[in-house]
Amino acid sequence: MLYINFEIGDTAKYKDFEKLYAYMVEIRQPDFKFDDTGPEFDWDTIPEDEVENALEELNTYLDQQVEPEVYRCKEKLPEYVREFLKHYLQHTSESPEYISDRDVVSIFNYLEFDFEVAMENLLTTDEYSGVVQFSTGNYPFGGLERFIATMAAYQIKSISCFDGFNHCELHWTSAYDFEFIPKSKNTKRTSKVAKIIKKLFK
DSSP states (O other): OEEEEEEESOHHHHHHHHHHHHHHHHHTSTTOOOOOOOOOOOTTTOOHHHHHHHHHHHHHHHHHHHSHHHHHHHHHSOHHHHHHHHHHHHHHOSOGGGOOHHHHHHHHHIIIIISOOEEEEEEEEETTEEEEEEEOSOSSOSOSHHHHHHHHHTTEEEEEEEOSSOEEEEEESSSSOEEEEEOOTTHHHHHHHHHHHHHHTO
């Protein structure tokens, strides 16, 4: 079982994260389908004073169909999270001047589809700490870095994890920078195995 132990810095934002976690569970269900049902109006009988609102609702729906992932990102991630992730991408990019709001959608797509894990549990051990558990049959499975960065956007600080190869402590050097410190006795051996597997899937 893979896991991330974490500390909660803001209980209100943690509740927002619980909503994202629930969505990540939902979207991974085998029978999940996006709701793309559009609004329906009886244009022959609709009152004149409701036509403008109906047209606005219809136009919004049509816009959503052009880039549905953009709208899902705005719907599922609060503005403060999107802003944090934008700064995270700028901080870690070699060309930060080219990072835009659109790039945040790439992290959201990762959370939806490229983070190839089954979300097993999100538990709190007390008011200010908890653990998220997940499993996978795929290696590599998308890596933990962007998920940890997303958690940080909700003021949830990851402190230790198991990534499938090593049990690690996380050392944070800034709001956006962290490193994995393996604590396994077999660190060298498991690190070599991890590198070999990563090379095979490049």
